Amino acid sequence: MASRGVLAPILYLVALAVGSVSIAEVCWMSVTSYRSAYALDRLFEAGPALANRVIVVVLDGLRVDRAVGLRAMGALSEQGVSGTMRVTLPSLSNPARAAIVTGAWPEVSGVTNNSDFASPPIQSLFSLAREQGMEISVYGSGFWRRAFRDHIGDSSASSPSGKASSYETADLIAWQADTCAEATALVRNSSAKLQIVGLLAADEAGHVYGGDSDGYREVTAAVDNCLGRLVGAAGEDATIVAVSDHGHIDRWGKGGHGGEEPEVINAPFAMAGPGVRRSEPIKARIVDIAPTVSILLGLPIPANSQGSPLWDALDVPAEHGSALRNLERVQREALGNHLPNREVALAAQREQRLPLAIASCAWFLWLAVVSLSRSRPLASIAIAAMVFVAAYYALFFLLQLGYSMSSMVRQEYIYFFLGRLVAVAAMAFGAAAYCLRRLVGPGNGPVIRLSTLVTSVFAILVTVTYYIHGLRMVDWMIEIVPGFKAYLHLLSILGVVLATIAAVAANSFVGRNEARAS
Numbered sequence: 076m077a078s079r080g081v082l083a084p085i086l087y088l089v090a091l092a093v094g095s096v097s098i099a100e101v102c103w104m105s106v107t108s109y110r111s112a113y114a115l116d117r118l119f120e121a122g123p124a125l126a127n128r129v130i131v132v133v134l135d136g137l138r139v140d141r142a143v144g145l146r147a148m149g150a151l152s153e154q155g156v157s158g159t160m161r162v163t164l165p166s167l168s169n170p171a172r173a174a175i176v177t178g179a180w181p182e183v184s185g186v187t188n189n190s191d192f193a194s195p196p197i198q199s200l201f202s203l204a205r206e207q208g209m210e211i212s213v214y215g216s217g218f219w220r221r222a223f224r225d226h227i228g229d230s231s232a233s234s235p236s237g238k239a240s241s242y243e244t245a246d247l248i249a250w251q252a253d254t255c256a257e258a259t260a261l262v263r264n265s266s267a268k269l270q271i272v273g274l275l276a277a278d279e280a281g282h283v284y285g286g287d288s289d290g291y292r293e294v295t296a297a298v299d300n301c302l303g304r305l306v307g308a309a310g311e312d313a314t315i316v317a318v319s320d321h322g323h324i325d326r327w328g329k330g331g332h333g334g335e336e337p338e339v340i341n342a343p344f345a346m347a348g349p350g351v352r353r354s355e356p357i358k359a360r361i362v363d364i365a366p367t368v369s370i371l372l373g374l375p376i377p378a379n380s381q382g383s384p385l386w387d388a389l390d391v392p393a394e395h396g397s398a399l400r401n402l403e404r405v406q407r408e409a410l411g412n413h414l415p416n417r418e419v420a421l422a423a424q425r426e427q428r429l430p431l432a433i434a435s436c437a438w439f440l441w442l443a444v445v446s447l448s449r450s451r452p453l454a455s456i457a458i459a460a461m462v463f464v465a466a467y468y469a470l471f472f473l474l475q476l477g478y479s480m481s482s483m484v485r486q487e488y489i490y491f492f493l494g495r496l497v498a499v500a501a502m503a504f505g506a507a508a509y510c511l512r513r514l515v516g517p518g519n520g521p522v523i524r525l526s527t528l529v530t531s532v533f534a535i536l537v538t539v540t541y542y543i544h545g546l547r548m549v550d551w552m553i554e555i556v557p558g559f560k561a562y563l564h565l566l567s568i569l570g571v572v573l574a575t576i577a578a579v580a581a582n583s584f585v586g587r588n589e590a591r592a593s
């Protein structure tokens with residue numbers, strides 16, 4: 076067993092694995108360390124208020140199909156308007172919450188994920204209300220205070236005082252009832268003209284039980300019940316905007332969000348009260364909430380708002396119609412002049428990636444062809460490669476992985492998810508290497524050629540995504556769906572290389588024992 080011929084290719088494969096993991100890390104870091112450079116620092120004019128008081132109720136993780144038939148959502152829809160909103164990508168709560176109060180998509184707000192972000196350096200409904208001396212009140216996720224401390228001030232924000240004692244449906248509902256009592260008291264006793272109330276229980280149930288489950292159904296009904304109580308506590312002079320921040324998938328009895336599945340990327344909303352007229356269901360975007368609330372409260376439209384006031388749903392007195400629409404026109408025009416052209420910028424980035432993409436593709440294609448051409452008989456490596464593909468996808472499915480951020484279940488589970496992925500690639504390669512050994516007999520050469528072929532194919536797939544979409548977040552949001560898939564391919568390379576080293580070590584061990592025995 077010549078270890079001389081093995082060392083160089085093993086070193087190459089290790090370097091490839093280290094490089095792949097490093098690239099994956101750099102790509103994810105480019106999202107979490109992203110800071111928006113798009114602040115437009117200009118205070119726009121405001122119109123007359125259409126409403127006296129606006130309460131935005133954020134129903135965390137309520138799915139569109141679950142909102143159908145809910146009593147309080149139905150009542151709002153009956154008196155005003157309802158519909159669906161396209162949420163942010165990634166479809167995570169914090170990027171969506173930031174969008175609700177700034178009107179800006181993640182690349183402009185800078186809130187690109189749930190864990191690492193800076194305070195959005197842009198205007199929000201909070202900062203604009205405070206500038207006008209308007210009282211605000213925020214209840215719900217700690218995100219609001221963390222991201223908008225300077226806009227909100229310490230005293231106006233609070234979070235639920237208790238936590239759910241477990242994820243059992245009954246405990247989630249009990250927790251929901253406690254937080255509802257706090258929120259309702261706050262709404263009843265507050266004189267704030269702008270109030271945000273976040274109800275978090277539906278999202279927890281969605282994660283634990285899945286978006287199609289009975290547990291989710293029960294908890295969402297309790298959340299809707301709370302929405303009804305909030306509407307009652309608010310009284311008739313309040314305008315209610317109820318909106319979800321994302322939906323939930325349902326896979327193997329678990330939920331999750333972050334990806335682009337239709338049940339995740341669309342969220343229900345309903346609004347009613349002074350300033351809102353009865354209208355047909357509408358399709359909107361989550362960035363439309365901030366400018367709509369601005370028009371309702373007579374606040375300037377947030378300078379970085381990329382949304383539009385929901386004019387079809389607003390009850391605008393005829394004498395103010397053109398003046399109010401002009402507010403939007405002026406803001407959108409100024410923002411349009413301020414923001415660079417996304418398509419042009421992305422096309423330029425793609426062009427810059429071309430030389431490296433061609434070089435990378437050529438290198439890995441050459442390696443793949445060499446691995447194939449040196450394999451005797453050729454069919455053996457082809458069969459082993461097919462075994463790898465079959466085992467990889469079978470295990471990928473069995474271990475409940477998926478090519479969407481939603482399949483992580485929660486962002487905090489990312490390392491558990493990635494650990495399983497590396498194990499899948501390693502086990503699949505182990506199966507393929509075993510099959511190869513049965514076909515051509517023992518030896519490290521065939522295993523290394525198979526490993527080079529498989530890792531090269533993964534690398535080519537990553538290179539194609541690199542060229543088309545880019546892997547790092549540079550100035551603009553990366554394409555989450557192909558980006559996440561490329562991320563998984565990069566980590567699969569690690570799994571294959573680990574299994575290769577194990578196979579070579581086992582081969583050498585068995586070879587030495589056989590030599591000793593003869």
Ligand SMILES: [Zn+2]
Pocket residue numbers: 136168278279282332
């Ligand atoms: Zn969630």
